[in-house]
Amino acid sequence: MFMLDQSSKAVERIAKGRRRAAATLGIGLAFCLGGMPAAQAQPASSLMPVTFIAPYPPGGTVDALARAFAHAYSQETGRSFVVENRPGAGGNIGLATLARAAPDGNTIAIVSANMLTTNRWLYASLPVDPDKDVAPVAFIGRVPFVLVINNSIPANTLPELIALMKSKTQQFNFGSSGIGNTAHLFGELFKSRAGVEMVHVPYKSSGQTLQEVMAGRLQLVFSTPTELMPLLARDAVRPIAVASDERLAALPELPTLKELGLPGFETPTWFGIIAPGGTPPEIVDEYNSLTRKIMQRPDVRQRLEQIGASGQAMTPDEFRSFIADESSKWKEIVEQSGARLE
Incomplete structure (x- = not known):
């Protein structure tokens, strides 16, 4: 009986050790990377699904x-990998x-x-510390704004x-999906560098702003190619015009702002993959490698x-430095705009 009890306890200790190891290695065990084909990684399918947070509503670029x-990760x-939309408060x-x-x-989450x-300069307080509570994983890419008018x-x-706006023969209103979001701040930057006046009108979604431009209640808007x-x-x-370093392959005839005499309008919108702060470096590195791989699909x-x-x-590490540089750049723009959110 004593030997049976001891054996049972030993088995339980081994089981606990394996559970702890699985929790620590997490996604590392699941991915089975290192050149192993997905077909050989089938035991991973028995693990719990990965929650992939999209901090914006369905239908937009982030979603x-x-x-x-998520589809590529799963394959x-x-x-x-299950997408979970958690919209609200500018992604907060x-x-x-x-x-x-x-x-x-x-x-994990996709981040804009x-x-x-910009959120750290806009909000009086944030629910998280974007430097400590988040682990940058992988940069996806920049997505430019396109300036469109009624x-x-x-x-x-x-x-x-610009000549028409400076003539002040009519008021120009531009819209965005909320005070302080990237489209709003980009409009403020455009006002400053082009030397024009226009009024910002916030809406609940970027889709609404496009409807308002078509209806003529807004004169212009800065939006992404996906929506346009x-x-x-x-x-x-x-x-x-398009705000990017080069012309878009999808709109090759559309000139860039730089070509048209307004340099310094680097593509303001970018996306990446992040994990909770404190995620072990080996897990972050495996996600980084996986993301790079699927971006070649x-x-x-x-x-x-x-x-x-x-x-x-x-x-x-490069992604973390990039975030720090972008944060510093947009601080001045936020301050110039006077935008503030509670």
């Missing part, structure tokens, strides 16, 4: 990217949800630029538009091209 990457690892709700999760690789850069505006080029393509296909709005590359994203490989 579209999250679903494309590469044999493990289920999704960020807080991620920060509360266990740092074991079972929860404002969540880790079709009734008598301007076909940027110089014509259906409208441009039917000439519902007029594109003027034809289906993912096609999706990135569709939204106008220009990818760039970064290590987790």
